Amino acid sequence: MRRISERVWAPGELIPGEVDLAQEFGCARATVNRALRQLAEAGLLDRRRKGGTRVARYPVRKATLDIPVTRLEIEGRGVPYRHTLLNREICCPPDSICEAMDVSQTTQLLHLPALHFADGKPFLYEDRWINTAAVPEIQDEIFSEINANEWLIEHALFSRGDIRFSAANATKKEAKILQCEAEQAIFIIDRTTWNKDQSVTSVRLAYAPGFHMRSQI
Amino acid sequence: MRRISERVWAPGELIPGEVDLAQEFGCARATVNRALRQLAEAGLLDRRRKGGTRVARYPVRKATLDIPVTRLEIEGRGVPYRHTLLNREICCPPDSICEAMDVSQTTQLLHLPALHFADGKPFLYEDRWINTAAVPEIQDEIFSEINANEWLIEHALFSRGDIRFSAANATKKEAKILQCEAEQAIFIIDRTTWNKDQSVTSVRLAYAPGFHMRSQI
Incomplete structure (x- = not known):
């Protein structure tokens, strides 16, 4: 999130793979996978099965509304x-x-x-x-x-x-x-x-x- | 989701633990954990650190709105x-x-x-x-x-x-x-x-x- 918002990773840029990120951050690959999935769900990353993961060029921000009783x-x-x-x-x-x-x-x-x-x-x-x-x-x-x-x-x-x-x-x-x-x-x-x-x-x-x-x- | 919507698990009811559910569904505990987390995020389950996981009595449904460019x-x-x-x-x-x-x-x-x-x-x-x-x-x-x-x-x-x-x-x-x-x-x-x-x-x-x-x- 910090790297996207501070443009360390620029819009449209391919980001490192999960294995490399897990090594860099010293955490499990599953943890990296979960973090990337959450950023993708938030519209900040585009994930392609073959093409790797890129920073979204046009992030579709999502707002979650509570619909209470x-x-x-x-x-x-x-x-x-x-x-x-x-x-x-x-x-x-x-x-x-x-x-x-x-x-x-x-x-x-x-x-x-x-x-x-x-x-x-x-x-x-x-x-x-x-x-x-x-x-x-x-x-x-x-x-x-x-x-x-x-x-x-x-x-x-x-x-x-x-x-x-x-x-x-x-x-x-x-x-x-x-x-x-x-x-x-x-x-x-x-x-x-x-x-x-x-x-x-x-x-x-x-x-x-x-x-x-x-x-x- | 099916058990909640069909009231196999009733509103307010304590549901089985992750280990038991993983065994029943023949999957990894991490998979059960992810599913329960998603249902909790959707407002259908109440998770308490000590008290276990219950079906929400008053589910706060959530609507996600896309805020596009x-x-x-x-x-x-x-x-x-x-x-x-x-x-x-x-x-x-x-x-x-x-x-x-x-x-x-x-x-x-x-x-x-x-x-x-x-x-x-x-x-x-x-x-x-x-x-x-x-x-x-x-x-x-x-x-x-x-x-x-x-x-x-x-x-x-x-x-x-x-x-x-x-x-x-x-x-x-x-x-x-x-x-x-x-x-x-x-x-x-x-x-x-x-x-x-x-x-x-x-x-x-x-x-x-x-x-x-x-x-x-």
């Missing part, structure tokens, strides 16, 4: 948390949700819009759709003690998720729910989770104005 | 790229920049606002401040062939960066530059990079409406 995110700020379920119905979702969850437009899904409060103020409006075929037992849950976010973490199998970050002007409905002005800019996370090839849930998270996510690169 | 991000979409420098001056930055870069309010910095175009349309307004004490040779560069983003990647030493994602309503000035309506919601990235304890550059990236970032969890 909403209640813990709020409690972690030292303020009281509560949530309220805004509605509960089984109906056909809008086209965007059918597409995101890869279900037909006649599929009935469980719609559970909810609002999370931090210190009594609206923090996050969660517009959630659930594929009951993936989690049939959810139909018996009333979500008084636990919110759908945490219920799914405890009960649903899930292997991967697509996530998308964007900005949007609050609609009139969103503004009313989040107690902000219509058209105020809000941070949006769209997330769809899958258990193998079956979609489990798709959620649009609309954060009250002022929200931001921090990370390090 | 802007020109390559645009060229990667298969559309032509160009950029234009909007101004060049040496002056005292606003308080928010002094704070982000940890410089005194009387420090003179190089201000290089620039606009990146994708397919002839404004894509990203980059409001950049540079600490010339960290990169004195930048004062000789005219930025006709290369933009400041790439010049810094090639010439500046940098060890770490703070990054912040948010949403904002476009100011009149931003709307004019990005050719959108004032108050339209835009995606903002604020980023400050450091070489050890010296700030190198701080930039506010304002993306034209419609921009989003995707990732997997």
Whole structure:
């Protein structure tokens, strides 16, 4: 890392092999391999199976964002948390949700819009759709003690998720729910989770104005 | 991963030790160690030095975002790229920049606002401040062939960066530059990079409406 950032090794330059580096640093080859792999994952090295390892000419820096459970995110700020379920119905979702969850437009899904409060103020409006075929037992849950976010973490199998970050002007409905002005800019996370090839849930998270996510690169 | 997602190992449960897992899977203990470390980094396992390894009760999923060089991000979409420098001056930055870069309010910095175009349309307004004490040779560069983003990647030493994602309503000035309506919601990235304890550059990236970032969890 020091040699890359101080340009002892220049952008595009071939670096020494693992065996030579292990000898120079007096450590195991496996240690060198792990260090180089981490630098490659961070986008600072380009590794080619045949061509050796070079310093990346255009490093793609990576930022890792923590996606915590909403209640813990709020409690972690030292303020009281509560949530309220805004509605509960089984109906056909809008086209965007059918597409995101890869279900037909006649599929009935469980719609559970909810609002999370931090210190009594609206923090996050969660517009959630659930594929009951993936989690049939959810139909018996009333979500008084636990919110759908945490219920799914405890009960649903899930292997991967697509996530998308964007900005949007609050609609009139969103503004009313989040107690902000219509058209105020809000941070949006769209997330769809899958258990193998079956979609489990798709959620649009609309954060009250002022929200931001921090990370390090 | 399969045992966690299918709840063979339940949330909060202590999992077998590395030696037992290595024996069961017929592989080296180092291989098990690496797999467990990756699952812990993904937020699925809690590892305690003394208490053993447990399945995370509230998994903090992590999303990794690629922060590519802007020109390559645009060229990667298969559309032509160009950029234009909007101004060049040496002056005292606003308080928010002094704070982000940890410089005194009387420090003179190089201000290089620039606009990146994708397919002839404004894509990203980059409001950049540079600490010339960290990169004195930048004062000789005219930025006709290369933009400041790439010049810094090639010439500046940098060890770490703070990054912040948010949403904002476009100011009149931003709307004019990005050719959108004032108050339209835009995606903002604020980023400050450091070489050890010296700030190198701080930039506010304002993306034209419609921009989003995707990732997997």
